Amino acid sequence: MYKFILKRVGMLFPTLFGVITLVFFMLALSPGEPARVILGERANKEAVEKLNAELGLDKPMHVQYVIYLKKVVQLDFGRSIKTGQRVIDEIKSRFPATIELAIFSMILASVAGIFIGVISATKRYSLLDYVSMFGALFGVSMPVFWLGLVLIIIFSVNLNLLPTGGRMDIRYYFVPITNFYILDGLIHFFKSGDLGVFLSAVTHMILPAVTLGTIPLAIIARITRSSMLEVLKQDYIKTARAIGTPEHKVIFKYALRNALLPVITVIGLQFGMLLAGAILTETIFAWPGIGKWLYHAIESRDFPAIQGGIIVISTCFVLINLFVDLLYSVINPKIRTE
Amino acid sequence: MKRLSLLLVLLIAALSLFSFSSCGKSGEKSGGVLVFGRSGDAAGLDPGRETDGESLYIADNVFENLVEFVPGTTEIAPCLAEKWDISANGLEFIFYLRKGVKFHDGTDFNADAVVFSLARQFKKDHPAYKYGPWKYWSAMGMDDIIKDVVKIDDYKVKIVLKKKEAPFLANLAMQFAGIVSPAAVEKYKENFANNPVGTGPFKFVQWIKDDSIILERNDNYWREKAYLDRLILKVIPEPTARYLALKKGEVDIIDFPSPEDIENIKADKNLKVVEQPGLNVGYLAMNQSKKPFDNKLVRQAISHAINKADIIKAVYGNLGTPAKNPIPPTMWSYNDSIKDYEYNPKLAKELLKKAGYENGFKTTLWAMPVSRPYNPNAKKVAEIMQAQLKEVGITADIVSYEWGTYLDKLDNLQHDMCLIGWTGDNGDPDNFLYVLLSIQSTNKPAQNYAFWKNEKFDSLIRQAKETFDRNKRTELYKEAQVIFHEEAPWVPIAHSIVVEPMKKNVMDFKLSPLGKREFRQVWIQK
DSSP states (O other): OHHHHHHHHHTHHHHHHHHHHHHHHHHHHSSSOHHHHHHGGGOOHHHHHHHHHHHTTTSOHHHHHHHHHHHHHTTOOOBOTTTOSBHHHHHHHHHHHHHHHHHHHHHHHHHHHHHHHHHHHHTTTSHHHHHHHHHHHHHHHSOHHHHHHHHIIIIIIISOOSOSSSSSOGGGOOOOSSSOHHHHHHHHHHHHOOOHHHHHHHHHHHHHHHHHHHHHHHHHHHHHHHHHHHHHTSHHHHHHHHTTOOHHHIIIIIIHHHHHHHHHHHHHHHHHHHHHHOHHHHHHTTOOOHHHHHHHHHHTTOHHHHHHHHHHHHHHHHHHHHHHHHHHHHHOTHHHHO | OHHHHHHHHHHHHHHHHHHHHTHHHHHHHOOOEEEEEESSOOSOSOTTTOOSHHHHHHHHHHOOOSEEEOTTSSOEEESSEEEEEEOTTSOEEEEEEOSSOBOTTSOBOOHHHHHHHHHTTTOTTSTTGGGOOOHHHHHTTHHHHEEEEEEEETTEEEEEESSOOTTHHHHHTSGGGOOOOHHHHHHHGGGGGGSOOOSSSEEEEEEETTTEEEEEEOTTOSSSOOSOSEEEEEEOOSHHHHHHHHHHTSOSEESSOOGGGHHHHHHOTTEEEEEEEOSEEEEEEEOTTSTTTTSHHHHHHHHHHOOHHHHIIIIIGGGEEEOOSSSOTTSTTOOTTOOOOOOOHHHHHHHHHHTTOTTOOEEEEEOOSSOBTTBSOHHHHHHHHHHHHHHTTOEEEEEOOOHHHHHHHHHTTOOSEEEEEEEOSSSOTHHHHHHHHSSGGGSSSOSOTTOOOOHHHHHHHHHHHTOOOHHHHHHHHHHHHHHHHHHOSEEEEEEEEEEEEEETTEESOOOOTTOOOOOTTOEEOO
């Protein structure tokens, strides 16, 4: 078991080195001089040269690469070209928003997705099955942009139940502590007895989490269904039923545990993707997360910001995969011995 | 110039009298929180460092300059400087500073603060120089204009120029020349951009990145205080979501609505809109270093061949108005007596025949890859133009590159015809006419993308640059626009229209032609 973990952790380093190197060269070789893009129509020659020197972009590429590697190892991604702030601070102030949103979307998507998948599989070819699988197809194909706006129009503007966007009612003048607002809301509650901040954080979470969770929900439901069907066909299930095990025990204890392996893989991958790719949801719901920030960084050729952002996100992605792999071995002991 | 500043002083005196007389009412006006829904977050809050509009909105309310733009106009008025003298040779300005003004951190505004704020942007040995880059300073060519900034006494500052430059005062009114608290810069160092301290009507409270910036009324303000208790700038990137937040009442006023929503907004009885042409121009430049664009008849033919109304309808919708001059109509010296080239393909063909291109010719039409207020969709504009040019026999292939490359190639004049545009900085016609059309600007990297060299035009705009009398300058620029029209180096296409929707109870919000968002005079009707 330890050997498996060690081997798996050891594989992290070459992967991350690959990411770090790839990010550097992809940017260094991409067209469009950053100084030119930053200055736009106003650029004159001196201004471009001055900015290039300030950004260290006038040095030869291999020199830039060595400087970059040295800094990355010390977790110093430099300062954002656009804002002049340390990239790591920029990430710190935004990543919690994305993580919080991704966690809630994935809880929603996993619980609902697995539940729907199991029901569909056990009631195969029933009306319930058709309705849920049609719903799942609909969920996968729905444009996030459109769904988000429709939800805002229905639940915020027409029914006046939920806010249109943001993480918190701005008139609370709330000063974040951990930057995880729901957690902050709880801390605030224990300190002052005022539940308002917590409730505001929760109500602001609902629509974005539903919007972001729809596609993973649909994917998880479909995977769970097919995986369950596969398992339910196997002999040990027949045996379990034959010896009179109660049906709920057959489904949830014997079948589901085996069926979960591919589902967990998908959940892990989807979660990783949400960390990086929630740009649309973040945009519609004015959610101050990292996806939108990274998108703007790419648009404005903010090299240090792009490098820092991609490295942090890739690291999370790799760590989640590691976690999923380790989880396999808990669920399925066979993997440990392989 | 002296007479002008005297006039302005009188005007201000009159205005302040007026505001005293309405003092009884100001009690009713004051109070309330205004939430401004905008499309993006600030990059930073140091007025000298930032170049994007979203950052400068903060400067508009937190910082002030020696001189200011009268709200809603491009006129210059005294602000932190009460008045100024100009030496006979036009190279020395002495500014007399206002006394008793305090920064938000309680320190005094004085000559040291002025020298500090400006010198940090160009003196390499200045202790705060390293917190740059001071991009706007370089972009406005300030290094070529200012020689030195010197303190004479605590309330007198001398600025020495390298050359006679009338637009210099307008530059000083721009956000980058905002006066910052030296004590605060020393305290926060590079983090001053997160903790701005100025003398303006609002002071900074809190910034949650990509979410909101909270400002609060400055109760120690040197002139009439702002009415609002608080001003919150909230980021809502998606235009329709922004409109929905306004409709639901979560925000009071929004920037840049989506063109599709404007009709709904205008029809909503709880909302109103303020609109005005932006300080920009989108145009087609014809490169005269290449044939056949060196021929005036060809350029005039193209001017007659293009139907601006069609382009505006298809691409700009409610957010554009046709252009006939190189400068926008909100700018002083705009020559409204010029009659635009009418859309007339028949006449265009005749002109081409006269020029010796009876069977037309083949050329390229370059289209920008990015969306700008002055041209939201250059590729679509290019397609429409392509079809219109085809009608008079000109075959134009559309060419486009990635934005940085596009600008580079334009600077090297590799294009035949190109779509491009300009957004003004300081409200001075020089900022359009000299930057974009002078002979000086044909040197590579060129900004005169038409490679247009007209001695007469050039001498007029150079003369205007060195004249301090506004009336004389106006005459010179008006005459220059007549030459521009006749010679047709560009086809001016459109000026964007800025539309600002807000709740009915938001009062006295004035749109600035310079794109500023000032809230000092804004109040909420209860």
